[in-house]
Amino acid sequence: MNTNTGKVTLLSAGPGDLDLLTLKAAKALAAADVVLLDDLANAGIVTLAPQARVIRVGKRGGCRSTPQAFIERLMRRYALKGLHVVRVKGGEALLFGRAGEELAALRGAGIAVEIINGISSGFAAAAGLGISLTHRRHCHGVSFVTAHTEDHGEPDWAALAATRTTLAIYMGMRRIASIASALLASLPADTPAAVVQWAGGVDERRLVTRLDRLATDATSAGFASPAVILVGAAIGESVERVWVEGEPMQGEPLAHEVIAHAA
């Protein structure tokens, strides 16, 4: 490796609250020359990188404002100038997103890469709900899957349901009705389910319901991306479980079904 080259840090920015950054992430930001900032990361993160040139390279949902190839070129260009480039990614860089391709591109160019882990929104969602994702009374584990079919194709919902793990579904809000419907073919209608929008951030909103009402309740309460959908018996441990047994809800959601951020 050319000793004159810089390096790239793939930095996981966590779910929004800057206090959920790791100490290691804060140190890397303080030393950064260039920061490439993801849309889903808290924009306030730049205050931790006072010396850095900040470039916004967000891509939200299907709307690709900055093509992936261009982001990779930017990282290479600055690193090859000898600069320390910090690529800030929302959540945990190694869970969804394009870290795999970015790592391959950087290694192909002989650039040193450091990876800094962070808190993924599924864990922040569980913290908001006050539950373990894997309560031993209910399950053997938790499966994190993306419903972003363009990137990953359609998950096998029947196979996922058969694992009896808690399901944490990312990027699923646009297809929540079809996801719930697919899961209902394998899971009981009263399986606890939740949606947490902006998990871990100041605008966090949570809704706890059951699988057969998940899509209706989330839609009527105005939940949208970015949000994590959680499904499984372990979700029923939330003390915020407020769905009404028996009759399906009619009309507008009850006000208390949407739970504001607990400061």
Added chain:
Amino acid sequence: MNTNTGKVTLLSAGPGDLDLLTLKAAKALAAADVVLLDDLANAGIVTLAPQARVIRVGKRGGCRSTPQAFIERLMRRYALKGLHVVRVKGGEALLFGRAGEELAALRGAGIAVEIINGISSGFAAAAGLGISLTHRRHCHGVSFVTAHTEDHGEPDWAALAATRTTLAIYMGMRRIASIASALLASLPADTPAAVVQWAGGVDERRLVTRLDRLATDATSAGFASPAVILVGAAIGESVERVWVEGEPMQGEPLAHEVIAHAA
């Protein structure tokens, strides 16, 4: 709630490196009156809690040095005295461990609980291997499961394999041969597999191999708890893949098959 009561913070200490603590965790430790310290957490964490009385309550593997009920009583006792109790748990508190029971016990006593997320060892293991857990070329997601049958029973390995997600298996080292054997009934023999011991700590060790040699290679190289086992096509993206195609290894492992911690 009695305004004279203290509170309990369930604090995720991450995988060992204190720099992987969140800023929020560091602040909670600085303000702690009492710290209950898990065996799997880095003991150096107490330097971040200079005012606190530190009580070690480790339970490693099947060897329960401090019964769960006693830990819960300790938390209640100190919180009801009005103190801020920080319960330090290795990794991510909401993934395995007994957070579910601890949350229920504390709420039952009317004690306020705060949860602080952290980095689970499966993510630190992926960072060590330099891979995304969910490279979109290979999978839809990742499943975290525990092989600790006393707590969670036996996972359905065939169902997990059928999901085509990356598998991150915790507490599986004692049963690695039977786990690999069960997975081989559903997955190809050459499915990439890895073991990362003390992921994210200074003693981190990594081994990358294939499913049919996983148990033999890990055992002969002396890998043991605490370690994460990773299985799936996404693991094959590691540039540390050093297993030899073709003939199974004979005798001692090659020295380069065990990869030391990259500083």
